[in-house]
Amino acid sequence: MTDLKSMLATWAEKFRPHAEGVDLPPHHEQCLGCGPDNPHGHHLQVRRYGDGVVAEHTFDNRHVGAPGIAHGGAVATVIDDLYGFLLYLVGAPAVTRQLTVDYRAPVMIGTPYRMEAGVTNQEGRKLFLAASLTDRDGFLVATSTAVFVTVGVDHFTRGTQ
Numbered sequence: 163m164t165d166l167k168s169m170l171a172t173w174a175e176k177f178r179p180h181a182e183g184v185d186l187p188p189h190h191e192q193c194l195g196c197g198p199d200n201p202h203g204h205h206l207q208v209r210r211y212g213d214g215v216v217a218e219h220t221f222d223n224r225h226v227g228a229p230g231i232a233h234g235g236a237v238a239t240v241i242d243d244l245y246g247f248l249l250y251l252v253g254a255p256a257v258t259r260q261l262t263v264d265y266r267a268p269v270m271i272g273t274p275y276r277m278e279a280g281v282t283n284q285e286g287r288k289l290f291l292a293a294s295l296t297d298r299d300g301f302l303v304a305t306s307t308a309v310f311v312t313v314g315v316d317h318f319t320r321g322t323q
């Protein structure tokens with residue numbers, strides 16, 4: 163597993179302008195949402211889309227709740243991680259202070275969904291974020307809002323020294 167110091171070094175490098183449509187880098191290799199090396203993870207792949215971010219995502223059987231339906235916590239995890247990609251565009255590390263998910267219809271296992279997220283407002287350290295999840299027909303399956311609060315690097319090193 164990557165040690166924290168080298169992870170922090172790669173993280174700082176990620177806060178730079180990213181081209182439209184290009185895959186954004188994962189938060190780190192083991193991240194539950196997007197880390198390619200996490201066997202339990204969602205392996206979320208995200209692109210910049212204007213001032214926001216977009217992903218096509220399919221939940222698999224590791225994330226099942228009721229039979230055939232994605233676990234609500236898994237859906238919240240992926241949305242939370244999607245918000246984490248907005249931080250590259252905002253240019254500052256931040257953490258989730260509040261996350262709401264409105265589950266409007268079941269998210270089906272094995273079905274591709276489009277996910278979008280953007281920043282709706284910024285007030286001091288607070289980032290107000292919103293996201294949506296739609297199916298191939300454009301039907302709105304889930305919506306979400308979040309408040310992220312920007313933090314310094316010390317937030318991540320706390321408790322490791």
Ligand SMILES: CCCCCCCC/C=C\CCCCCCCC(=O)SCCNC(=O)CCNC(=O)[C@H](O)C(C)(C)COP(=O)(O)OP(=O)(O)OC[C@H]1O[C@@H](n2cnc3c(N)ncnc32)[C@H](O)[C@@H]1OP(=O)(O)O
Binds near residue numbers: 311
């Ligand atoms: C350059 C190098 C960088 C290095 C980076 C290292 C590598 C990173 C690797 C990987 C990142 C992956 C990122 C994506 C993953 C998804 C994101 C997550 O899952 S994050 C995990 C879950 N979240 C937490 O663990 C937070 C736990 N909470 C806290 O630590 C604190 O509560 C914290 C830092 C969020 C805030 O604490 P306070 O003491 O600093 O600040 P206070 O005063 O409490 O709040 C700040 C402001 O926010 C408002 N606020 C709080 N809750 C609010 C709400 N619900 N609505 C509106 N405002 C709210 C408050 O009223 C205050 O506002 P007013 O400054 O007074 O104007």
